[in-house]
Amino acid sequence: MIEQARRIIAQAGRVVSFSGAGLSAESGIPTFRDAQTGGLWEKHDPMRLASPQGFAADPQLVSEWYAHRRRAIAEAQPNGAHLALSRRSNMIHVTQNVDDLLHRAGTEHVIQLHGTIAHDRCNGDCGFREAVDMTDPPALRSCPQCGDQLRPAVVWFGEALPSDAWEEAERVCSECEVLLVIGTSAAVYPAAGLIGLAKSAGAKIIIVNTQSSDASSLADVELLGKASEVVPALLDDPSTIS
Ligand code: BV8
Ligand code: ZN
Numbered sequence: 001m002i003e004q005a006r007r008i009i010a011q012a013g014r015v016v017s018f019s020g021a022g023l024s025a026e027s028g029i030p031t032f033r034d035a036q037t038g039g040l041w042e043k044h045d046p047m048r049l050a051s052p053q054g055f056a057a058d059p060q061l062v063s064e065w066y067a068h069r070r071r072a073i074a075e076a077q078p079n080g081a082h083l084a085l086s087r088r089s090n091m092i093h094v095t096q097n098v099d100d101l102l103h104r105a106g107t108e109h110v111i112q113l114h115g116t117i118a119h120d121r122c123n124g125d126c127g128f129r130e131a132v133d134m135t136d137p138p139a140l141r142s143c144p145q146c147g148d149q150l151r152p153a154v155v156w157f158g159e160a161l162p163s164d165a166w167e168e169a170e171r172v173c174s175e176c177e178v179l180l181v182i183g184t185s186a187a188v189y190p191a192a193g194l195i196g197l198a199k200s201a202g203a204k205i206i207i208v209n210t211q212s213s214d215a216s217s218l219a220d221v222e223l224l225g226k227a228s229e230v231v232p233a234l235l236d237d238p239s240t241i242s
Contacts, residue, residue: 005223006237009235016173016198020182020185021096025183026081028076067137082102085231113161124143173198179198182227209222
């Protein structure tokens with residue numbers, strides 16, 4: 001299987017990666033699914049916390065949850081999969097992850113569909129935005145520009161994706177020859193729709209996941225294994241470097 005995947009990548013010019021929480025799982029960042037089955041916040045539904053309604057109902061709780069995640073991300077290190085992707089300067093990386101591990105691995109061309117947890121922005125529409133210290137994340141605070149509340153610059157459930165990131169992701173996924181899908185349950189939309197878009201545009205779909213997912217039926221090759229092992233084995237092999 002991995003030989004077949006290497007051949008497909010070796011023959012391709014335009015290779016795009018599409019990733020989810022499974023890419024960062026081995027760096028110690030719990031996936032959304034794991035978040036529902038383990039750890040401090042297990043009694044809170046992540047999709048409830050990651051929503052405008054959740055923030056309106058209890059902004060203190062939501063900002064503490066993001067502070068908790070920011071500290072965990074600051075303590076984490078990019079794993080073998082992030083580093084292997086960063087060594088592919090001719091690849092474009094579309095991710096659902098709000099963590100900064102791809103960037104910290106030195107990866108260029110990262111499109112974050114669901115925003116970044118490393119910034120705060122105004123919850124109103126005055127446009128204020130600033131980077132936060134992830135090792136010492138700020139508590140709930142007001143916007144210095146308009147006095148509304150500041151919130152993480154991530155896309156919450158029920159909110160639209162940033163149009164520039166979405167349009168660029170649609171373009172690169174409809175023009176790629178190979179879409180390397182890493183560590184996603186492919187259950188959140190419109191992001192998951194990019195896999196079908198690439199497939200219908202003629203791309204080969206290679207999936208890396210520890211188990212089958214909603215995207216399995218679209219796979220040309222499905223490699224069941226850990227991202228930090230399979231992705232380097234796939235991309236670092238000289239036969240795939242065109
Ligand atoms: C919107 C940021 C409308 C916040 C996130 C169509 C059909 C059904 C529902 C909808 C639909 N269209 C819209 C919806 C509603 C909703 C949605 O999709 N709901 C789902 C749950 C059914 N979508 C939205 O609300 C979107 N907005 O539609 O707005 C609109 C439009 C115009 C104008 C106004 C409004 C916004 C969605 C984005 C929400 N924000 N994150 C934060 O992080 O705090 S989503 C968040 O959850 C992540 O970003 C990611 O996208 C998702 C989690 O999925 P994964 O990353 O795949 O992680 P998961 O835990 O699920 O799975 C991990 C996978 O890794 C597993 O497969 C596992 O096997 C694998 N794995 C684990 N370990 C490893 C591994 N693989 C390899 N190696 C390992 N070691
Ligand atoms: Zn403001």
